[in-house]
Amino acid sequence: MNCCKGEHSNKSKLGMENIDFKKLDLILEKYRDISGSLISVLQEVQEIYSYLPMEVLNYIADKMKIKPAKVHGVATFYTQFRLKPVGKYMIMLCQGTACHVNGSKAIEEALSDELNIKEGETTEDNLFTLNNVACLGCCSLSPVMMINDETYGKLTPEKARKIVREMKEKEQKVV
Amino acid sequence: MKIVIGQGSCGIAAGANKVYSEIEKEIGERGLQVDVELTGCIGMCFLEPIVDVIDEEGLKTTYVNVTPEMAKEIIEKHILKNQAINEYSIVADDLSILKKQKRVALRNCGLINPENIDEYIQKGGYKAIEKCVKEMSPDEVIEEVKKSGLRGRGGAGFPTWFKWEAARKSSDSIKYIVCNADEGDPGAFMDRSILEGDPHSLIEGMLIGGFAIGAKEGIIYVRAEYPLAILRLKKAIKQAREKGFLGTNIFGEEGFDFDLRIKAGAGAFVCGEETALIASLEGERGMPRLKPPFPAQKGYWGRPTNINNVETLANIPWILEKSGEVFSAMGTEKSKGTKVFALTGKIKKGGLVEVPMGIPLKEIIFDIGGGIINDRKFKAVQMGGPSGGCIPAQLIDTPVDYESITKTGAIMGSGGMVVMDEGTCMVDMARFFLEFTRKESCGKCIHCRIGTKRMLEILTRICEGQGKDGDIELLEELGIKIKEGSLCGLGQTAPNPVLSTIRYFRDEYESHIYHKKCPAKQCISLLTYSILKEKCVGCGLCGRQCPVNAIEGEIKKSHKIDQEKCIKCGKCKDVCKFEAVELM
Ligand code: SF4
């Protein structure tokens, strides 16, 4: 688990004062009388912040009257939940069987190299996060990756590089 | 005229959205009177994006691998001038793929608009549940399912009627029916296809199940990685409610109430295990517990709960409509009906196929799937994902039914078939699956949690050229211990990919361990790139490409690779025009 003890000082210090508790309260209100809804709450909360800040987890535990240890337990058990902030572009690279057989390792290497990060990390400029996932259900187009909501199939290392490079360039123009 | 565009996840990944907007744009600009509709995946994923043009007489022309440019041309020629473009349309050989199948669970996928309930109704949808409610008793429904011989399509192949009856017999006023749509096997995607392409067949299946066991509430537990499936399901549930198929007193039948809700999973393979899935539904960590009590007695919130997977439930309305006998007339003695398979890997025509149980593997891979990419040699097919095993080429005539597949050391599982050619390393494959199960073990049982880690370490060592004498035996021993010492299916089957590859490809393991060679040339640490003196003309191209300056040599003289420096990236082999770089 990753506690925000300053290691990601520039990224993860979403301090209490920056957290929009209003939205959070709305979600908690919505699920107040539905038992067993912790996972759904966490999912919706992650939609807002794009990850689950530690303070928010504690806040949820407090409001839902669940032990913080249990909230953390659930948040760390499921792969969907992230305890660290992610970049603007979330790359979900499929490492399912079909993709593996068709060379997804090479795609990972190319992307790591292009973005200069390892799997699970976020680039310095907070633009890209590279995550491995298991099967996106488009196996016949393997190797596959999904960036935010868009799916890219039949990848080659070069094609994958090109896709993120174009995104990088687009971002630079905006700035 | 009508234009139908395949909009399953596979189609969209291949660019169907762009084709769709191009067609809409063209039609809008030209002010044409053409209906543009969407449909799910027809199963021929290798041909996506697929666009059907249906003329006034109902004649269908199927265009494949359509690009936005082609779409424009289709509008210009086919729609405006009524000239079909032959070079863009599907070839007879590919079209015959559909004819070789028997589609029950996939009966509507790729044929109807999943976002329009009327199209499902037109195909006879919601007739089966009506028949159940109006003409049959719950016991008769279960009897019909029993006659069909339907077995669970999610993994273990447990008879569906048996589960239903157990839940029916539990005397509780509140019961639940749950659909497991948390398709976990990486490499299988039939459930996604049904959810996206024909969600109403699942809803109707759940209604029938609810009626049979006496549940008023159904929950669909869907993978969070399937956003489109969730979206289509939501729409479908809403429409079904509006039509009165969900709600209270359905079909005017006093006391038959049923409603559905969706719960998005959060990513945990172990939730394929029923008790873990229930824990997850209750907002807990998805950890399995001891059985009994079985979910049919004590499940969700301690109430009788019946869990079926998507494909199983999608078969149900068809069975009730056509009768159990018609279903059981297909298949083998013990494996009745049809089964959907996801054909992927090194296969030419990858996609989804549904065939009667019992047909030989060979027919699926070669007749329907078109054989191996680049006509390389078929090596094995992996079935059952992380719980299954590899079936080698010499067993290609094995009929696909539960018993025969189990005999090979693989399992039917959810029907994923990952095809491998001679370039796939079996040790690496085993390592890949162990990496998966190691990550996905919930951690409750020591054998599963630590055993898979140790197996993974050994396999990684072997792949990296550090294998030792005795490793194979150690893997076998560990594998058996893990199977025995694990509580749930995940742990009990985790060693299968290793044990089955050792069984059929022991020589490959030995070659890694004793000769430090990877016969499939896949394990990087075991490869050496070298330059063949006789072939090298000394052009120096490879030297300029090498990222680590590992290649030395004067121009016009043969070059040499410094093995200490080489990082085995393969660039030199790719660029050499004289095939002078050899990979060993
Ligand atoms: S076998 Fe593995 S996954 Fe299953 S309960 Fe035990 S530790 Fe958890």
Ligand code: SF4
């Ligand atoms: S394989 Fe790559 S690192 Fe090795 S010699 Fe060739 S180009 Fe250089």
Ligand code: FES
């Ligand atoms: S294995 Fe990658 S999409 Fe299924």
